[in-house]
Amino acid sequence: MVPPLKLNGQPSSSLSWSTRLRIAKGTARGLAYLHECSPRKFVHGDIKPSNILLDSDFQPHISDFGLNRLITITGNNPSSSGGFIGGALPYLKSVQSERTNNYKAPEARVPGSKPTQKWDIYSFGVVLLELLSGKSPELSPTTSTSIEVPDLVKWVRKGFEEEVPLSDMVDPVLLQEVHAKKEVLAAFHVALACTEADPEVRPRMKTVAENLEKIGT
Template identity: 75%
Template sequence: MRGRNGQTSTSLSWSIRLKIAKGATCGLAYLHECSPRKFVHRDVKPSNILIDNEFRPYIFDFGLNRLISITGNNPDSSSGGLPYKLIQTERTNSYRAPEARVLGNRVTQKWDVYSFGVVLLEMLTGKSSELSPTTSTSIEVPDLVRWVKKGFEEEKPLSDMVDPMLLQEVHAKKEVLAVFQVALACTEEDSENRPRMKTVSENLERIGT
């Protein structure tokens, strides 16, 4: 996430990061639930979330030119699916859901949920998902999602995973843990186990209130 004044998420306080996350997920939930065509963004990543001087987020670059024609008329209500299919391969990136990396898979709104979960993990850890976060004892970890999940499985201290800047805000620990749980739910391997974006938004809104 980058602001108009050049600030990145790692230079922002926890309260501001949480505000941006809530605003962004609210916008995505609107696209999924309230827009006439129940859109899938398909390219959710920090560079596509702009923030203004009031730290209000704006989501842009829908990338709809990378979708082909409609193949059906009934979206899958359980998975938020849309009747589109990919027509060409694209370079795999770390924000894309596992099933989105397979040519020909049906586009669903759960792709956006996964991508937003990765963005949340970046916000929490201060690490880029495009770089393999490694340590001398964990060089085999291939990406940010697996690194975080491995950390929780091994019950590592929160200080080993969270952005050091946030450790200065002692009051934020409970909220940080709650957002970690939301992000982990969003990045479930099986798309059926991921929440809808509306649920993600509702869960984030309850944090810090």
């Protein structure tokens, strides 16, 4: 059984930077394949940690494609059309808690909006920020809020704008790996590009995967 990815709390406390980078790179490659190389240019629509499964080598596998919900979206632009694979359709009221939406792109939260690949790119960016910061964008009454941020994207973006030391934003566990500082900073910039408010400004997933592959090589 492949366990779901957990980015905060005890399960992730032992994840080294090299392992987190491997998870990020593998997830990006998987999404790039769905977007660019699959027979149909798919949109997953519900990228979040619980839908990223890790094998014994910490290689990620994207799950919850929800094939029974597969629909066809017309259009020729691969960034805004294709098959939709994922969770609840955007125009249906979700039965999940509102906090799940913290992984969704701003435009994905608008009732009636049609799914696009840019949704996946934003969600991946939030997951990447979680890997880097060790902070969850989800608020849970059962856990301490000291490691959770209501809007992780805004928190990190504000930190960069105000030139907050990287040590104040990165997961303290990673601070022990001095050699990783430059790589972590590069990954932060990739995540910020993915989580741009304007979907047209976000890079394609193929570009994201290529940029992450350059880190640590």
